[in-house]
Amino acid sequence: VKARHLVWIRRVTQSLFLGLFLFLVAESRLPQDVYLDYARAFFGEADLRLEAPVTFFFRMDPLAALTTLLSGGTLIKGFLWAAGVLALTILTGRVFCGFVCPFGSLHHAAGWIKPSLRGERLLAANRKAPSQRIKYFLLFGFLISAAIGLNLAGLLDPIAFLFRSIALAVVPALGNGLRSVFEAMAASDYKIVQLLSYAGEVLVAPVFGYHPQAYQTGGLIGLLFLGVLFLNRIRPRFWCRVLCPLGALLGLCSGFTLLRLEKDAAKCSSCNLCTKHCQGAASPKPDAAWEPSECVMCFNCFDVCPEDALAFRFRRASASNRGPDIGRRAVLGGLLAGVSLPLFGRLDGRVDKVEDPRLIRPPGALAEVDFLEACQRCGLCMKVCPTNVINPTLAEAGMSGFWTPRLIMTQGYCEYTCTLCGSVCPTGAIRPITAKEKTEAPIRIGSAFLDRGRCLPWSGNAPCIVCQEHCPTSPKAIYLKTEKVPRPDGWEISVQLPYVDLKRCVGCGICEYKCPVQGLPAIRTISAGETRSPRNQILL
Amino acid sequence: MSFHNPLTRRESIKKILQLSAGAALANVADTNGLASVFAQSPADKKFIIEAVGRTEGYAIKELVRKTFDAAGGVGRFVPRASVVAVKPNLSWARAPQFAATTHPEVLKAVVELCQEAGAKEVRIVDHTIHDARQCFALSGAGLVAKETGADLVFPRSTLMREMKIGGSRLDSWAVFTPVLEADVLINLPIAKHHSLSTLTLGMKNWIGAVGGSRWSLHQDIHQTIVDLAQFFKPTVTLIDAVRIMTANGPSGGSTADVETKNTLILSNDPVAADGAGAMLFGRKPEEIGFIRLAQKQGLGTYDPAKVDQRQVSV
Numbered sequence: 001v002k003a004r005h006l007v008w009i010r011r012v013t014q015s016l017f018l019g020l021f022l023f024l025v026a027e028s029r030l031p032q033d034v035y036l037d038y039a040r041a042f043f044g045e046a047d048l049r050l051e052a053p054v055t056f057f058f059r060m061d062p063l064a065a066l067t068t069l070l071s072g073g074t075l076i077k078g079f080l081w082a083a084g085v086l087a088l089t090i091l092t093g094r095v096f097c098g099f100v101c102p103f104g105s106l107h108h109a110a111g112w113i114k115p116s117l118r119g120e121r122l123l124a125a126n127r128k129a130p131s132q133r134i135k136y137f138l139l140f141g142f143l144i145s146a147a148i149g150l151n152l153a154g155l156l157d158p159i160a161f162l163f164r165s166i167a168l169a170v171v172p173a174l175g176n177g178l179r180s181v182f183e184a185m186a187a188s189d190y191k192i193v194q195l196l197s198y199a200g201e202v203l204v205a206p207v208f209g210y211h212p213q214a215y216q217t218g219g220l221i222g223l224l225f226l227g228v229l230f231l232n233r234i235r236p237r238f239w240c241r242v243l244c245p246l247g248a249l250l251g252l253c254s255g256f257t258l259l260r261l262e263k264d265a266a267k268c269s270s271c272n273l274c275t276k277h278c279q280g281a282a283s284p285k286p287d288a289a290w291e292p293s294e295c296v297m298c299f300n301c302f303d304v305c306p307e308d309a310l311a312f313r314f315r316r317a318s319a320s321n322r323g324p325d326i327g328r329r330a331v332l333g334g335l336l337a338g339v340s341l342p343l344f345g346r347l348d349g350r351v352d353k354v355e356d357p358r359l360i361r362p363p364g365a366l367a368e369v370d371f372l373e374a375c376q377r378c379g380l381c382m383k384v385c386p387t388n389v390i391n392p393t394l395a396e397a398g399m400s401g402f403w404t405p406r407l408i409m410t411q412g413y414c415e416y417t418c419t420l421c422g423s424v425c426p427t428g429a430i431r432p433i434t435a436k437e438k439t440e441a442p443i444r445i446g447s448a449f450l451d452r453g454r455c456l457p458w459s460g461n462a463p464c465i466v467c468q469e470h471c472p473t474s475p476k477a478i479y480l481k482t483e484k485v486p487r488p489d490g491w492e493i494s495v496q497l498p499y500v501d502l503k504r505c506v507g508c509g510i511c512e513y514k515c516p517v518q519g520l521p522a523i524r525t526i527s528a529g530e531t532r533s534p535r536n537q538i539l540l
Numbered sequence: 541m542s543f544h545n546p547l548t549r550r551e552s553i554k555k556i557l558q559l560s561a562g563a564a565l566a567n568v569a570d571t572n573g574l575a576s577v578f579a580q581s582p583a584d585k586k587f588i589i590e591a592v593g594r595t596e597g598y599a600i601k602e603l604v605r606k607t608f609d610a611a612g613g614v615g616r617f618v619p620r621a622s623v624v625a626v627k628p629n630l631s632w633a634r635a636p637q638f639a640a641t642t643h644p645e646v647l648k649a650v651v652e653l654c655q656e657a658g659a660k661e662v663r664i665v666d667h668t669i670h671d672a673r674q675c676f677a678l679s680g681a682g683l684v685a686k687e688t689g690a691d692l693v694f695p696r697s698t699l700m701r702e703m704k705i706g707g708s709r710l711d712s713w714a715v716f717t718p719v720l721e722a723d724v725l726i727n728l729p730i731a732k733h734h735s736l737s738t739l740t741l742g743m744k745n746w747i748g749a750v751g752g753s754r755w756s757l758h759q760d761i762h763q764t765i766v767d768l769a770q771f772f773k774p775t776v777t778l779i780d781a782v783r784i785m786t787a788n789g790p791s792g793g794s795t796a797d798v799e800t801k802n803t804l805i806l807s808n809d810p811v812a813a814d815g816a817g818a819m820l821f822g823r824k825p826e827e828i829g830f831i832r833l834a835q836k837q838g839l840g841t842y843d844p845a846k847v848d849q850r851q852v853s854v
């Protein structure tokens with residue numbers, strides 16, 4: 001294959017995988033035209049499921065598979081894909097980084113579309129730098145931390161990072177912006193503007209939906225995403241070279257690659273074009289040894305060399321490759337960080353000592369210790385949740401649980417028969433459950449409590465049965481008793497007063513979501529009573 | 541009927557909606573088109589039809605057809621090339637067997653009969669309580685729309701508009717505009733128990749035709765129902781009582797609360813329809829606050845002597 005062709009194959013492959021990734025992000029939601037055969041619904045057998053394989057990229061991610069294996073001892077569903085990627089890396093180097101990884105492609109595109117460096121400065125930026133050892137430090141930190149029981153890899157895993165950024169920041173930001181434009185247009189008195197508003201809305205609904213989305217810390221996620229993209233102006237593919245723990249893992253595996261860069265020093269005219277086009281800062285120029293662990297297999301050097309001094313060839317391991325340049329500090333620092341993170345992370349007591357009442361996990365979530373061993377904080381459950389109730393945590397799960405999922409009942413509620421979040425969780429931190437199991441077991445995620453001082457009928461202010469009418473269990477966990485209460489003007493009125501039967505409450509939170517006392521409702525859900533925790537129980 | 545908003549604006553939304561549905565038609569622009577939803581049905585004579593499916597395994601569509609035939613046929617209410625808005629109750633993401641939502645086969649039959657009568661377009665409109673996608677999926681309405689080609693309107697903020705309701709409790713409120721923007725409006729509620737208003741029938745179904753902070757309507761439920769009922773004037777009301785929910789309403793969730801009645805009630809008088817609906821639960825119409833109040837405020841009558849009554853069966 002000619003070098004020119006290789007580079008174009010790479011560009012096409014990168015575009016296809018990036019496109020597929022974005023398509024799968026967009027598909028990670030209940031579609032507007034979801035149909036269920038009501039003959040099947042009559043027998044209660046059908047659960048709503050997504051059609052697209054939205055976890056595809058997570059299955060290909062060896063870092064997610066390895067950290068989950070180390071921390072929880074479990075092989076995640078589809079781990080063979082990840083094993084395949086590792087095998088491919090051992091044979092051919094980091095082709096995953098150069099051809100497949102959507103985050104890598106995005107960085108590559110960012111540096112390619114708007115290059116910020118030229119000439120000597122570009123040359124300097126593309127020389128291998130000691131900072132490239134940072135990714136090994138991060139990798140060791142994550143692996144050791146996972147082995148001790150805290151899986152933090154998802155914070156910087158490129159697949160999880162990109163999914164979280166697009167799904168929880170970019171899509172909602174664009175969607176909410178479009179929504180305000182459409183609302184302004186729909187309120188216009190000009191017919192053509194209204195027509196455009198409805199047409200535009202129908203057009204974008206498959207991706208952005210019809211309702212505004214919000215995510216706690218979404219702004220932070222978006223700013224970090226922009227920040228990481230901006231780093232490409234300092235060095236091309238800064239993320240891949242310096243930060244990416246998955247890149248580091250694949251770098252460790254690529255030491256024995258059969259696909260090698262072969263250099264002919266005699267032909268080299270020292271034009272430095274190879275280094276200027278190098279995406280991994282992997283020393284392609286014949287005056288230094290090629291670094292297979294840093295090379296992302298973009299084949300740019302092969303393509304641009306005017307003297308044919310560089311060529312990628314398959315060779316059996318007669319010639320030895322240069323091993324990964326890790327550095328002792330990265331190993332020791334990673335060890336130290338990996339040991340301290342799980343230990344320090346639990347010092348706020350959120351795992352072992354106190355239950356945060358606000359930490360309501362999705363239905364089917366594992367017990368907290370197991371959950372933190374598996375959760376990638378990727379945001380897939382948050383993206384698919386039809387009511388937008390699942391949000392990334394800030395402090396509710398403690399330091400070690402940052403950005404793990406939590407239900408905010410003032411923002412949505414857990415639909416009684418919905419089991420989408422568990423069906424898409426890539427690592428099984430949320431078990432795949434059926435609606436039958438969820439409602440009949442039942443799987444409780446918390447309990448509701450009345451705040452009688454705020455409650456309209458209890459305080460004698462007005463009749464209201466909204467919490468009771470929305471309660472989805474049968475018999476209802478919220479029941480009414482007609483009693484006399486004093487009104488603010490002193491007269492007694494006879495109203496229906498709501499009570500909660502904790503034995504029946506599953507903690508779905510729809511009472512809190514629909515309560516007329518908005519903001520801080522008169523009935524609120526806390527995590528106590530959640531099925532997943534043997535300790536956090538109320539009733540005997 | 542007077543509106544807070546200028547007529548031109550309302551008329552324009554209507555046209556835009558029809559345009560966006562991809563059609564241009566003649567009778568929308570005609571000056572009578574707008575008034576037809578709010579006018580009395582073709583004949584001013586009040587009627588009520590009670591239809592019962594008595595034979596084992598009867599076809600629901602036949603029952604619906606016979607019901608309309610007893611009132612002069614669907615064509616009497618649905619002119620050719622008209623736009624029909626059907627307002628079922630799809631509030632909850634509950635499967636049909638729980639009787640929390642309008643029976644999908646009744647909905648399908650109504651849509652098909654309208655299409656057979658020559659309706660240009662049939663729209664299924666409801667502002668659901670649960671997430672609309674799951675309501676449409678579980679209640680079967682999504683499949684009905686897919687099979688019949690009816691337009692299932694997705695509730696959203698751009699379709700809500702603050703309007704003058706002119707009720708004694710609700711002066712103005714956000715209205716789900718597709719309910720109004722049609723030549724024919726068919727109210728297609730399910731008969732259910734309700735923990736606050738005792739029952740939910742036709743007039744209460746209009747709570748699903750408004751937006752805003754609907755939860756606060758419960759603070760004066762009977763008056764707000766009547767306020768909405770004097771604003772939304774359906775061409776006919778068809779109460780689905782094929783099966784009814786007798787307890788734990790309005791959301792239910794257990795088949796133990798469901799009773800099979802195999803009954804449909806059709807009327808051009810919303811109060812008469814709800815009155816007959818109440819009788820199915822063994823209640824007198826005057827026992828139900830909003831029915832009593834609606835008659836008192838002149839929206840119709842539940843006195844059987846004042847309406848033309850007919851009974852049919854399949």
